[in-house]
Amino acid sequence: RKEVEQDPGPFNVPEGATVAFNCTYSNSASQSFFWYRQDCRKEPKLLMSVYSSGNEDGRFTAQLNRASQYISLLIRDSKLSDSATYLCVVNEGGFKTIFGAGTRLFVKA
Amino acid sequence: EPEVTQTPSHQVTQMGQEVILRCVPISNHLYFYWYRQILGQKVEFLVSFYNNEISEKSEIFDDQFSVERPDGSNFTLKIRSTKLEDSAMYFCASSSGRGSYNEQFFGPGTRLTVL
Numbered sequence: 001r002k003e004v005e006q007d008p009g010p011f012n013v014p015e016g017a018t019v020a021f022n023c024t025y026s027n028s029a030s031q032s033f034f035w036y037r038q039d040c041r042k043e044p045k046l047l048m049s050v051y052s053s054g055n056e057d058g059r060f061t062a063q064l065n066r067a068s069q070y071i072s073l074l075i076r077d078s079k080l081s082d083s084a085t086y087l088c089v090v091n092e093g094g095f096k097t098i099f100g101a102g103t104r105l106f107v108k109a
Numbered sequence: 110e111p112e113v114t115q116t117p118s119h120q121v122t123q124m125g126q127e128v129i130l131r132c133v134p135i136s137n138h139l140y141f142y143w144y145r146q147i148l149g150q151k152v153e154f155l156v157s158f159y160n161n162e163i164s165e166k167s168e169i170f171d172d173q174f175s176v177e178r179p180d181g182s183n184f185t186l187k188i189r190s191t192k193l194e195d196s197a198m199y200f201c202a203s204s205s206g207r208g209s210y211n212e213q214f215f216g217p218g219t220r221l222t223v224l
Binding site: 034041044045087091094097099100101102 | 140142144150151152153154157159164165167198200207212213214215216217218
C-alpha cells in the first residue's frame with residue numbers, strides 16, 4: 001500500500017464548479033497533514049494545513065478523518081487560476097515529509 | 110516576502126561528474142530539506158538537516174549524496190558521481206519549525222540533466 005495515495009485525475013471542471021479531492025495515508029501515527037499546490041514545472045506551495053477540526057480558507061475547505069486515515073480538499077466556485085496539481089502531504093512525526101503523487105485539476109472557461 | 114533561492118536553475122552534466130546544487134534558505138529558518146522530483150513523478154524526500162547535522166534521510170540518499178551548510182546562509186547538496194537516473198528537479202526547502210508547524214517553503218528548484 002502506498003504511503004500517501006491520491007486519485008491522479010485529471011479532473012476537468014467548468015468555472016464555478018465545486019470539486020473535491022481525496023487522499024488516504026497508511027501510517028496511523030502520522031501527525032501533520034497539508035495540501036500543497038504545484039503548477040507545471042514549479043515548486044510546491046503550501047495551500048493549507050489540515051486540522052482534525054477541519055479548516056476553511058476562503059473557497060477552500062480541508063478535512064481530516066484520523067479514524068479512516070483520510071484527508072479531503074474541497075474547492076468551491078472554481079476559478080481558471082485554480083488549475084494546478086494538488087498534492088496531499090503527510091508528516092509522520094519525524095523530519096520526513098511524504099508527498100502523494102498529486103491530483104491534476106483543469107478548470108475550463 | 111522572504112523566499113528560498115536556488116542556483117543554478119538548470120545544470121547539465123556528464124554521467125560520472127560531481128555536481129553541487131546550492132540553496133539559500135529563509136534567513137531565520139532552522140530546518141532545511143532537499144527533495145527531488147523526477148519528471149512526471151511525485152516529490153520525494155531526500156534529507157533533512159538541523160543543527161548542522163542530518164536529522165533524517167531516505168533510502169534514496171545513499172553514499173553518493175552529501176549535504177553541507179558551509180556558512181550561515183548556504184545549504185548545498187552534492188552528488189559525487191552522477192548517474193542518468195539522477196536527472197530530476199531538485200527542490201530545497203526550509204521551515205522555522207517541525208511537525209504541526211512544519212510549513213515548508215520551497216525554492217524554485219534546480220533542473221539537473223545527466224547526459
